[in-house]
Amino acid sequence: MHRYAVCNLLTTLSYPPWTKGLDRVVYITRSGEEQFPFHAYVHPDDTCTDKSHHSATFWSFSRLPEEIQLHVLAICPASILFQLMHTCSKLRTEASKQFWAKADAYFPVEAHWLINKAYPGDSVWNMTFLAQVHSVEVDYSLVLNDRICMRQQDERVEIQSNLVDIFWASLQNRVPNVKRVIPNYNKGNTGREYGLDRIPLALRLLIEASPHGIESSVLFLERKQTSHPTTWRTATWRRCLLRRTEQALDRHHFDMGRNEPFSCPVASCTAYFSKSGQWTIHAAEEHYQEWKRLLESLPSSSVGAGLRERNQALDRKTREVQEQYKEMKDAWKTGDEARRGEIQRSWIEQLDNDAAWETEKKGTSELWNQFMEDVHTEHSST
Numbered sequence: 001m002h003r004y005a006v007c008n009l010l011t012t013l014s015y016p017p018w019t020k021g022l023d024r025v026v027y028i029t030r031s032g033e034e035q036f037p038f039h040a041y042v043h044p045d046d047t048c049t050d051k052s053h054h055s056a057t058f059w060s061f062s063r064l065p066e067e068i069q070l071h072v073l074a075i076c077p078a079s080i081l082f083q084l085m086h087t088c089s090k091l092r093t094e095a096s097k098q099f100w101a102k103a104d105a106y107f108p109v110e111a112h113w114l115i116n117k118a119y120p121g122d123s124v125w126n127m128t129f130l131a132q133v134h135s136v137e138v139d140y141s142l143v144l145n146d147r148i149c150m151r152q153q154d155e156r157v158e159i160q161s162n163l164v165d166i167f168w169a170s171l172q173n174r175v176p177n178v179k180r181v182i183p184n185y186n187k188g189n190t191g192r193e194y195g196l197d198r199i200p201l202a203l204r205l206l207i208e209a210s211p212h213g214i215e216s217s218v219l220f221l222e223r224k225q226t227s228h229p230t231t232w233r234t235a236t237w238r239r240c241l242l243r244r245t246e247q248a249l250d251r252h253h254f255d256m257g258r259n260e261p262f263s264c265p266v267a268s269c270t271a272y273f274s275k276s277g278q279w280t281i282h283a284a285e286e287h288y289q290e291w292k293r294l295l296e297s298l299p300s301s302s303v304g305a306g307l308r309e310r311n312q313a314l315d316r317k318t319r320e321v322q323e324q325y326k327e328m329k330d331a332w333k334t335g336d337e338a339r340r341g342e343i344q345r346s347w348i349e350q351l352d353n354d355a356a357w358e359t360e361k362k363g364t365s366e367l368w369n370q371f372m373e374d375v376h377t378e379h380s381s382t
């Protein structure tokens, strides 16, 4: 079995043949990966909106031989299976089996939770839900490198193999049906190594210890070996827009039976695209930092106009946020101790009560620490 697999982020882009309309809503993590919330994953697809024939179709479906019914269920999208699980007693059991067995849906779990024995009180997940899951994406935290491979004062590394055992025991305990595990090692991964050298020893040890019957691989960001390294340090919302921009131009020339080769719209570039999908890869690899030019190059169709409008709205929002941030920094810098205490309390309190923010521990905030770092860096450089 291949225990390591290389997953390039390019594989997460949308390539032809395109089977759905251009998605206007993109769910993306702060590190730039697409990740669907559960409600979006089970939301019925737009292509299944013709309700007028549904009852007649279902009547015919129930008269089909059982093996054909099973075959149809096996090719149903997750959203249909999810609906059947809730509305159709006859098909509920089989639909449920197919829903959880979907090989392309991975449910995220945090590595540090598993290594801390996965107590239900330490997590926000529903344990009954986890018990059904077959495929897990483990959010690998860099802290685990030091915890599993403890560096001693004399620079020797002491392996904490008991933590590796706890990791797998916790996973099998909380996710008893787990068949596939992918630790995601994309966060903060900015080293200069290539290929498998990027994977830290601690993560290798975890994968090597994977129990029989569980297929394990690693998802990691591989830096392309070019003279101008790609940077992903663009704002998250900008990356969402870029991904739609790339796809919109590709589809404008090659979707719906069109076959209109075109040259790269970036003036200094001589690339030419004669097949669908070529532009998407080229834009992702070569022009990630030239989002403004890419937006200007979009056709003046409703899609192009919509994306440009969206970009302007994001520009306005960015300016607004920057102004608020500056006001907050000024208030901190000019405030006395009491005022500073008030700012910190209101900040932490808001984050602790806002479901959209993940404060790892009550009373602390990574966001607050970044703010402090920023204020102090600015202070010491002036």
Ligand SMILES: [Zn+2]
Pocket (backbone or CB within 6 Å): 264, 265, 266, 269, 270, 271, 282, 286, 287
């Ligand atoms: Zn180009």
